[in-house]
Amino acid sequence: MNDLRTIALVAGVLLLLSVVTGVGQFLKRHPDRGIDAAAVRTFNLRIRGWWVLCTVLAAAFWLGSTATVTLFGLVSFWALREFITLTPTRKGDHRALFWVFFLFTPLHYVLVGLNRYDIYSVFLPVYATLFVLARAAVAGDYKRFLERTAKIQAGLVVCVYCLSFAPALLALPVAAGVDGGRDANFRLLFFLILLVQFADCMQYVWSRVLGQRLVAAAVSSNRTWEGLLGSATSTALLASVLWWAAPPFEPWQAAIVGLVVAIMGFAGGMTMSAIKRDRGVKDYGTLVVGHGGVLDRITSAGYSRMANISGKAMPRPVRRNSISMRCWRARSTGCSTVVHAPSSAQRGSGCRK
Structure with missing residues (x-):
């Protein structure tokens, strides 16, 4: 990762985090500023979590594509573990889960690393899905069969399949004649992850500032239509400003990407909120302080990455x-x-x- 624009993008994000960290510490030491102390504490915890996320991602990018694919594979494994932990299973599911965790998930990321799009695009949603059904049936436990297998399949799709489209961007030729070689792919991936985190943050901010109408009060008490509109607009503006970091987009194309990222990230967040309400939990885990568990963080990215790479891989007129x-x-x-x-x-x- 030696391209100057890639280094500039990563350095800019780290500099911004440094500034925001300073602001958070200033507000913490001056509680007389009239800002809610609980909000400042939550803000500082989120900043700490962003430091962890950005540092780990930057280190993986620096080590190369193999390290990046491995990192996302480990994150998927951990997220799937969190998902299954909160999902009621029976003894008949244990053998199927063994194959899911120790065969299908690692093999899927091996295929991603080998750039076998023709195989990994159908490996989990087709072959793994059919295997889970058959293996659970062979176990001889038919009670709530469809419910149990559907939950395992949903975990595979959300935690593994969708998220794997993020490192798959590293094997995607962004455009002919783009400077920077493979660094352009790392820059594109970092750019998209930045948009996902920014959209999630703006969704929270706009919902707190202007939120009036909840999207689904029974599912999420802090996601509003105003927050979605503000997040989509803010993310599109940021993407258009940082278009130079996102080959092969022009400013207006980058803005559309930002809009799609915000909407798909919102959809992923609502999906996870619905699952958490169904299971009666607030967060999936506490791996990253201030950000809940891994699954709380990766769903928006998974939804967005799948939409991005699917759009790039669709056939276009020959030019x-x-x-x-x-x-x-x-x-x-x-x-x-x-x-x-x-x-x-x-x-x-x-x-x-």
């Missing part, structure tokens, strides 16, 4: 700048198709296996 994307799709599916560009000068160019 000069889309040749690298089509080459990537051809390599990941193992085909030897020749991609022809529209102009005569480019005819016959493309990729072969």
Whole structure:
């Protein structure tokens, strides 16, 4: 990770965290400023959690793509553990869970690391899902069969499948002719994670400042329509300002990405809130102080990353700048198709296996 723009983005985030940390400590030492002490304490805990998250991510990026994929694999494993811990299971589910934790989850991330999009895109939602059903049935326990297997499958999709699309961005050619090589992919991933965290923060801030109408009072008492609108607008503006850090986007494209990230992150947060209400818990864990458990933090990122990479992988009209994307799709599916560009000068160019 030696690209100057990548280093500038990471350094800028760390500098911003330093400034915000200073503000939080100032407010803590001057309680006479009229700001609620509980809000300041929560704010400082969240800042501490952001320091942990950003430092770990930056270190993984610096070590390379293998370390990054491994990090996300460990996070998925931990999140799935939190999810299953709160999900009632029976003895007949234990063998199926063994295969889920120690075969399907690691193997899925191995496929992500090998850039086998053709396999990992269907490995969990198809093959693992069918295996869980069959293995639970072979165990001979039919009580609440559909309910039990559906919960395991939901955990796989939310905790493993969706989140794995984040490191999958590292194997995605962002655009032809983009400077920085593979560093551009790290910069794009860091940019998107930054947007997810910013959108989550803005959702909370705008809901506290202007929140009037709750989206679903029975599910979440602090998520409002005003918070969603403010978060989407703020995130789109930030993305358009930082467009230079997000190849291959133009400012207006980066703004759309920010909008999608905010909406999908909101959807992920509501999903986890509904599950927590169903299980009667406030947080999934306490791994990161001020941020609850791993599962509390990764759902928004998982929803957003899956939407982002799915949008980038969709077929587009052939243009000069889309040749690298089509080459990537051809390599990941193992085909030897020749991609022809529209102009005569480019005819016959493309990729072969």
